[in-house]
Amino acid sequence: xxxxxxxxxxxxxxxxxxxxxxxxxxxxxxxxxxxxxxxxxxxxxxxxxxxxxxxxxxxxxxxxxxxxxxxxxxxxxxxxxxxxxxxxxxxxxxxxxxxxxxxxxxxxxxx
Amino acid sequence: xxxxxxxxxxxxxxxxxxxxxxxxxxxxxxxxxxxxxxxxxxxxxxxxxxxxxxxxxxxxxxxxxxxxxxxxxxxxxxxxxxxxxxxxxxxxxxxxxxxxxxxxxxxxxxxxxxxx
Numbered sequence: 766x767x768x769x770x771x772x773x774x775x776x777x778x779x780x781x782x783x784x785x786x787x788x789x790x791x792x793x794x795x796x797x798x799x800x801x802x803x804x805x806x807x808x809x810x811x812x813x814x815x816x817x818x819x820x821x822x823x824x825x826x827x828x829x830x831x832x833x834x835x836x837x838x839x840x841x842x843x844x845x846x847x848x849x850x851x852x853x854x855x856x857x858x859x860x861x862x863x864x865x866x867x868x869x870x871x872x873x874x875x876x
Numbered sequence: 877x878x879x880x881x882x883x884x885x886x887x888x889x890x891x892x893x894x895x896x897x898x899x900x901x902x903x904x905x906x907x908x909x910x911x912x913x914x915x916x917x918x919x920x921x922x923x924x925x926x927x928x929x930x931x932x933x934x935x936x937x938x939x940x941x942x943x944x945x946x947x948x949x950x951x952x953x954x955x956x957x958x959x960x961x962x963x964x965x966x967x968x969x970x971x972x973x974x975x976x977x978x979x980x981x982x983x984x985x986x987x988x989x990x991x992x
Contacts, residue, residue: 864979
């Protein structure tokens with residue numbers, strides 16, 4: 766089952782809004798990553814975080830690695846229609862190659 | 877193209893049949909992963925190859941699942957005696973392998989398996 770808890774499960778955005786989502790775990794991860802998946806596609810890496818407390822940006826996306834190493838959040842600023850999709854957080858433990866994924870946050874444009 | 881290629885994109889089979897799913901990773905990527913994604917869920921790890929050997933197969937659900945990567949490039953995921961619960965999207969990913977950035981995976985589009 767999923768080891769990471771993502772919230773919210775889904776959100777509706779209006780163009781121009783800032784949106785935020787987060788991911789928590791009961792155990793420590795040494796690397797946090799955020800991926801985005803669109804229908805019929807595989808996940809695509811958005812941001813990778815390697816150090817507790819690290820804040821990293823990629824265009825309008827900003828992600829932070831929580832200082833407890835048990836959480837991470839992703840912000841999208843000034844959202845645009847192409848931001849719709851499913852956003853997954855993923856954690857990787859030290860000396861482990863596999864990723865544990867959350868169940869995803871589905872972002873939809875508000876009509 | 878230069879990305880991870882998976883075939884078939886869709887496979888419909890009957891319960892009890894054998895299926896093979898193929899993955900062609902990005903050239904030069906030594907690490908290859910198989911994940912399984914059920915509807916409404918995130919990908920779940922199945923198996924990881926470093927070169928030709930399966931370095932971690934702890935995610936394979938049972939002995940009906942097997943994967944090979946004989947020449948360190950293309951990999952095949954094999955499922956015997958398929959069950960309806962095997963229906964999912966099977967994602968393949970590759971990465972540069974050892975060192976920092978091992979979690980930076982490049983995923984294929986997936987093979988959607990439906991077992992009737």
